[in-house]
Amino acid sequence: MKRRGVLMAAGWLLAAAATAGVGTVALDVVGAGILGPQNQPLSADDVARALETLPASTSAPVPPATTPPPSAPEPRGLSVPGGSLVAKCTGNQVELLSWSPAPGFRTDDVARGPAATASVKFKNDGTENVSVVTCRDGAPHADTVADEGHHGRG
Numbered sequence: 001m002k003r004r005g006v007l008m009a010a011g012w013l014l015a016a017a018a019t020a021g022v023g024t025v026a027l028d029v030v031g032a033g034i035l036g037p038q039n040q041p042l043s044a045d046d047v048a049r050a051l052e053t054l055p056a057s058t059s060a061p062v063p064p065a066t067t068p069p070p071s072a073p074e075p076r077g078l079s080v081p082g083g084s085l086v087a088k089c090t091g092n093q094v095e096l097l098s099w100s101p102a103p104g105f106r107t108d109d110v111a112r113g114p115a116a117t118a119s120v121k122f123k124n125d126g127t128e129n130v131s132v133v134t135c136r137d138g139a140p141h142a143d144t145v146a147d148e149g150h151h152g153r154g
Contacts, residue, residue, distance in 0.1 A: 073090050078140060080122070081127075082123065082129045083099060084100050085099040086098045087140035096110065106123060106124070109121040116134065117132055117133065118132075118133045130147050
């Protein structure tokens with residue numbers, strides 16, 4: 001029974017190979033008959049004659065000059081005492097996009113904007129730093145001051 005299956009599989013493979021070979025030859029013969037000599041590459045003279053029959057080209061119209069759209073404000077990462085933040089300026093308005101305390105610190109009192117100033121407090125058990133962010137020349141800039149009103153307790 002096993003031998004009969006192997007013989008049948010071999011027969012199918014042989015039939016498939018023969019069919020593929022006959023099909024390829026048939027397509028080559030039919031393709032040559034249908035396409036005929038037009039399927040031959042053009043000579044340099046043929047190309048020159050074909051180009052002479054084309055109408056004289058006109059220069060393509062130049063598109064009108066446009067002003068590029070204003071670029072979107074670029075966010076800027078800033079390292080500050082107690083952490084880091086990412087801010088962007090739009091005009092003279094600043095906005096805090098994200099902030100991250102340094103190890104051992106936590107955040108408090110976030111004023112993210114957009115406004116003329118934005119701020120975030122980074123604090124740990126003994127230190128509280130307030131970072132105030134403003135726009136200078138279109139880019140975020142941070143100034144950090146120690147929060148003297150709180151002495152690290154509470």
